[in-house]
Amino acid sequence: MKILKNAVAGTLESSDLFIQIEPDDTELVLEIDSVVANQYMDAIRGAVLETLKEFDVSTGKIFIKDKGALDCVIRARMETALKRGGVEKE
Amino acid sequence: MLFLPGNTPNMLINGDTLGADTAIFDLEDAVSPDEKDAARILVRNALKYQDFSGCEVVVRINPTDTEFWKKDLDAVIPLKPDMIMPTKVSGGGMIREVSAYIGQVEERSGIEKGSVKILPLIETALGVEKAFDIASSDGRVAGLFLGGEDFTADMHCKRTKEGQEIFYARTRLVCAARACGIEAYDTPFTDVEDMEGLRTDTEFAKSLGFAGKAVISPRHVDIVNEVFSPTEAEIEYAHDVMDAIEEGKRQGKGVISLRGKMIDAPIVKRARQVLEMEQAIYGGGCR
Amino acid sequence: MSKLMGTIREAIEKAGLKDGMTISFHHHMRNGDYVLNMVLEEAAAMGIRDLTINASSIFDIHEPLIEHIKNGVVTQIECNYMGGRVGKAISQGIMEKPVIFRTHGGRAGDMERGASRIDIAFLAAPCADPMGNLSGKYGPSACGSLGYAFSDAMYAKKVVAVTDHLVPYPLQDASIDEGYVDYVVQTEQIGDPARIVSGTTKITRDPVGLRIAGLAAQVVKHSGYLKNGFSFQTGAGGASLAVAKYVEEMMEKDHIKGSFCMGGITGYMVDMANKGFFDTILDVQCFDLKAIESIRENPKHREISAMRYASPAAKSAAVDSLDVVILGATQVDLDFNVNVHTDSNGYIMGGSGGHSDTAAGSKLAIIVAPLIRARLPLIVDRVLCKSTPGETVDVIVTQRGIAVNPRQKELRDRLIKAGLPVRDIRELKKMAEEIAGVPRPVEMGDKVVAQVLYRDGTLLDTIKNVAEI
Numbered sequence: 001m002k003i004l005k006n007a008v009a010g011t012l013e014s015s016d017l018f019i020q021i022e023p024d025d026t027e028l029v030l031e032i033d034s035v036v037a038n039q040y041m042d043a044i045r046g047a048v049l050e051t052l053k054e055f056d057v058s059t060g061k062i063f064i065k066d067k068g069a070l071d072c073v074i075r076a077r078m079e080t081a082l083k084r085g086g087v088e089k090e
Numbered sequence: 091m092l093f094l095p096g097n098t099p100n101m102l103i104n105g106d107t108l109g110a111d112t113a114i115f116d117l118e119d120a121v122s123p124d125e126k127d128a129a130r131i132l133v134r135n136a137l138k139y140q141d142f143s144g145c146e147v148v149v150r151i152n153p154t155d156t157e158f159w160k161k162d163l164d165a166v167i168p169l170k171p172d173m174i175m176p177t178k179v180s181g182g183g184m185i186r187e188v189s190a191y192i193g194q195v196e197e198r199s200g201i202e203k204g205s206v207k208i209l210p211l212i213e214t215a216l217g218v219e220k221a222f223d224i225a226s227s228d229g230r231v232a233g234l235f236l237g238g239e240d241f242t243a244d245m246h247c248k249r250t251k252e253g254q255e256i257f258y259a260r261t262r263l264v265c266a267a268r269a270c271g272i273e274a275y276d277t278p279f280t281d282v283e284d285m286e287g288l289r290t291d292t293e294f295a296k297s298l299g300f301a302g303k304a305v306i307s308p309r310h311v312d313i314v315n316e317v318f319s320p321t322e323a324e325i326e327y328a329h330d331v332m333d334a335i336e337e338g339k340r341q342g343k344g345v346i347s348l349r350g351k352m353i354d355a356p357i358v359k360r361a362r363q364v365l366e367m368e369q370a371i372y373g374g375g376c377r
Numbered sequence: 378m379s380k381l382m383g384t385i386r387e388a389i390e391k392a393g394l395k396d397g398m399t400i401s402f403h404h405h406m407r408n409g410d411y412v413l414n415m416v417l418e419e420a421a422a423m424g425i426r427d428l429t430i431n432a433s434s435i436f437d438i439h440e441p442l443i444e445h446i447k448n449g450v451v452t453q454i455e456c457n458y459m460g461g462r463v464g465k466a467i468s469q470g471i472m473e474k475p476v477i478f479r480t481h482g483g484r485a486g487d488m489e490r491g492a493s494r495i496d497i498a499f500l501a502a503p504c505a506d507p508m509g510n511l512s513g514k515y516g517p518s519a520c521g522s523l524g525y526a527f528s529d530a531m532y533a534k535k536v537v538a539v540t541d542h543l544v545p546y547p548l549q550d551a552s553i554d555e556g557y558v559d560y561v562v563q564t565e566q567i568g569d570p571a572r573i574v575s576g577t578t579k580i581t582r583d584p585v586g587l588r589i590a591g592l593a594a595q596v597v598k599h600s601g602y603l604k605n606g607f608s609f610q611t612g613a614g615g616a617s618l619a620v621a622k623y624v625e626e627m628m629e630k631d632h633i634k635g636s637f638c639m640g641g642i643t644g645y646m647v648d649m650a651n652k653g654f655f656d657t658i659l660d661v662q663c664f665d666l667k668a669i670e671s672i673r674e675n676p677k678h679r680e681i682s683a684m685r686y687a688s689p690a691a692k693s694a695a696v697d698s699l700d701v702v703i704l705g706a707t708q709v710d711l712d713f714n715v716n717v718h719t720d721s722n723g724y725i726m727g728g729s730g731g732h733s734d735t736a737a738g739s740k741l742a743i744i745v746a747p748l749i750r751a752r753l754p755l756i757v758d759r760v761l762c763k764s765t766p767g768e769t770v771d772v773i774v775t776q777r778g779i780a781v782n783p784r785q786k787e788l789r790d791r792l793i794k795a796g797l798p799v800r801d802i803r804e805l806k807k808m809a810e811e812i813a814g815v816p817r818p819v820e821m822g823d824k825v826v827a828q829v830l831y832r833d834g835t836l837l838d839t840i841k842n843v844a845e846i
Contacts, residue, residue, distance in 0.1 A: 009128055014751045015100040036752050038722050039816035068751025070813060072139035073099045076132040083127065103749075103812070104585045107776040140812070285626070308584035312591060 003060040004086030010069075010077040017069040019081040022061040028052075034066035047071045051078035055087050091148070091275060091304045092311060095120035096129035102136040106145040109311040114148040114304070117162050118177050126158050130165045137169040148209055150175040154184055163191055167206055168199035173232060178240070179210040180217040182227030189228040204230060209275070213237030214244045218259045221266035234267045235304070236260060238277030249280075251287050253294070264299040273301040282307045292317040320364040328361035328368075380561045381507050385539065386419050388560045389497075392535040394420060397427045398496040401533060403526040404434035404458070405501065405513055405662060409572030412501040412539050414441050415564070421450045431495060433484060433525040433683070434458035434728070438572070446472050455493070457481050457728050464725030467826050470842040476725075476827040478718065481661070482687025482694060482734035483832040485528040489690045492834055498533035500526050500553070501567045505540035509558025510551035513663075513680075514673040516542025518568045521663025521672045522642070523552045527682035530557040541567045550673075552680055578613050578643040578665045585747055585776050586616035592797065593703060593745045593774040594623030599795040600741050600788060602700040603627060607635040609655070610735055611703040613643050613664040616745050620703045621645055628654050639686070639695055640702075640731065647671040647678065659695050661686040661731075687734035689832045696731075696738025704732055706746045706773075708760045711802055713767030713782050715744060716760035718829060721753045723761050723821050723843045733765035734832050741771050741788075748775035754809035754816060756780075756802060761819065762829060763838040778805050820844055 003023045010018045092110035096117045105113040121129040152158035208230040242249040267274035276295035338346035382388040437460040445451040455477040487493035504515035513523040611617040637657040644667030658678040708716040736742040773780040778800035781789040822842035831837040
């Protein structure tokens with residue numbers, strides 16, 4: 001599956017994150033800015049990549065501003081963004 | 091019973107810590123139309139990954155005349171919330187429709203049929219008049235819930251702190267619920283600052299027979315719990331009643347008396363209720 | 378004789394400011410303070426270098442300090458609290474000498490003992506007369522209490538008062554009297570009133586904060602201290618203030634009359650005293666307009682110095698008579714040590730203030746904080762900075778449970794008996810990590826950027842620089 005259009009999800013409130021996604025046919029661009037980067041960057045990246053895998057998305061641009069969201073929130077916002085971007089689960 | 095906005099991560103994550111016996115995750119009024127999808131997924135994930143075992147979970151879904159309610163159920167039913175709260179319920183038909191769809195999702199996701207209960211939110215004049223019809227419409231209905239704000243709007247009257255305007259709705263709802271052997275829950279008190287008003291309103295609701303009351307602020311939780319909790323004296327008396335019955339059984343007495351008063355069936359029933367409440371409130375719950 | 382100087386520069390010259398001296402400031406102008414910046418700007422213009430700044434607190438408004446540090450005008454800072462702007466620069470290692478952090482009581486005590494010497498104190502004075510009688514209660518930049526300025530006035534070799542509200546001699550209701558003051562400078566404005574105090578201080582609306590406050594109030598209730606004669610201190614933060622509200626409700630219900638409330642004072646504490654819940658307000662600092670009005674007009678509302686508040690060098694201080702204090706924390710460790718100096722990444726963004734003074738003096742020190750704050754667990758194996766020693770901390774209250782210091786066994790039993798959710802601190806830590814995941818430990822650099830002195834002047838901990846990733 002591919003991201004078909006630009007989409008956003010989430011907020012910049014504490015414990016949430018804001019995601020912007022854009023289509024890209026050739027590569028995966030993942031930029032994560034997090035207030036808890038020192039402590040949790042691996043976990044955040046993991047949650048994002050797993051959600052992409054679940055939706056079988058391997059290319060696209062993803063920009064994330066994380067305000068200390070838990071994994072389940074990251075997954076929820078990613079799923080929302082992808083669905084809004086035209087990605088449907090198989 | 092505490093309402094929590096469905097699209098606010100910080101509230102959902104902490105929903106079980108705020109002292110209420112029941113957390114109501116709201117997908118309806120607290121969520122704007124263009125965030126319905128986001129809230130639905132967020133609530134689903136919160137239920138999936140967070141441990142809410144210390145707390146009863148209710149999900150308030152969108153009205154059945156919107157495009158959202160089936161998607162809401164698709165998302166949350168597989169995670170077995172304790173109850174679903176349909177809104178603006180105005181008759182038994184609506185409940186049967188929701189129940190049937192819950193059944194489909196239960197079956198699809200391999201959950202025992204009937205495990206998710208329904209707590210209808212009654213908030214229209216028609217709904218109040220059909221309270222018994224709603225209460226008796228389906229085996230899933232576990233209680234009736236009064237929504238005073240929308241109800242008074244529908245009645246073209248002003249919602250006041252004294253609540254004279256919802257007196258009829260309250261008594262009718264409690265009576266319909268009790269007639270079907272289920273619970274009735276009272277509408278929230280909406281002035282967050284007025285603790286005395288909250289206490290008076292809650293005491294009044296309890297006196298009418300409500301089993302609980304919704305709150306929109308965590309600051310209201312303690313007072314509502316306190317009012318609905320049996321007092322120490324009541325608990326002690328209930329224990330004495332049960333002890334006396336045990337003692338009577340051992341001695342083979344037919345008629346048992348306590349403190350010079352005969353213990354009859356209603357007294358035993360009341361004592362059992364008090365002890366159940368003691369168990370629910372002090373023996374676990376959200377804390 | 379005339380103490381009146383035309384400009385700050387003239388006062389600096391008269392007072393004899395030279396390279397290498399220590400100059401001091403109080404922080405009653407808080408984040409609206411102009412005086413520290415004005416004095417340093419003038420000193421820099423005069424070519425003076427190698428100054429030590431001893432300020433009771435450094436706020437974000439003092440950001441120009443960073444340039445003065447880089448230019449060598451300022452080579453050392455001593456303070457009790459440092460806001461995040463300057464704190465971040467310090468944590469990045471811009472300064473050779475480490476910052477010296479004290480407590481509010483410790484700063485006053487060290488001056489009293491002569492362990493901390495001030496060459497010139499520059500005192501922002503919201504109201505002054507030409508002979509240097511000073512008050513914080515009047516004038517456009519009124520701040521109320523001048524509590525933290527007393528020790529500077531008494532122990533600095535030279536004292537310069539800077540005012541924007543000069544009144545004819547004598548200022549009737551002076552807090553600091555002329556006997557201590559060498560020079561008086563009138564300037565247009567000593568601070569930005571909007572940032573000196575808040576209009577009104579409000580109780581938090583955050584449900585988690587309220588829950589924590591509710592539990593903390595239950596701890597107070599069942600601690601045994603909530604009885605006639607009860608004394609209490611709480612911060613101005615939303616959650617701390619909410620504790621006061623719940624405590625008030627309990628006092629009202631049980632007809633309890635307290636003796637005094639103390640600390641940074643808010644309108645909320647003023648109301649509690651006015652309703653008769655406390656006989657006396659001991660005020661070292663005012664946080665809002667209502668507190669200022671009250672300290673001006675209400676005889677029960679007493680201004681106290683930092684020495685009277687918390688000095689360990691004094692024969693006694695008010696903290697020694699305090700029953701219960703409510704405090705915050707950014708991190709707590711398994712030994713109950715509390716960090717209020719750095720954030721979770723190790724950047725300086727706070728300081729003890731009166732934290733460890735009141736924890737040490739009070740009978741019951743309660744920390745209120747969310748178990749998880751933006752994913753970061755409150756409880757860690759080792760705090761990045763030991764601001765307040767665990768021996769003086771009694772209870773940690775979070776929304777998911779209460780940890781009681783094992784030293785307080787009797788209290789623990791009382792709270793359990795009352796049905797409160799008492800947990801082992803390890804259990805709370807585990808609970809948080811199950812929800813948020815285990816955080817990767819933060820690696821600090823090798824350079825010491827700050828020394829944290831305990832209230833008695835001994836070294837409690839050091840803060841290292843933050844290694845940039």
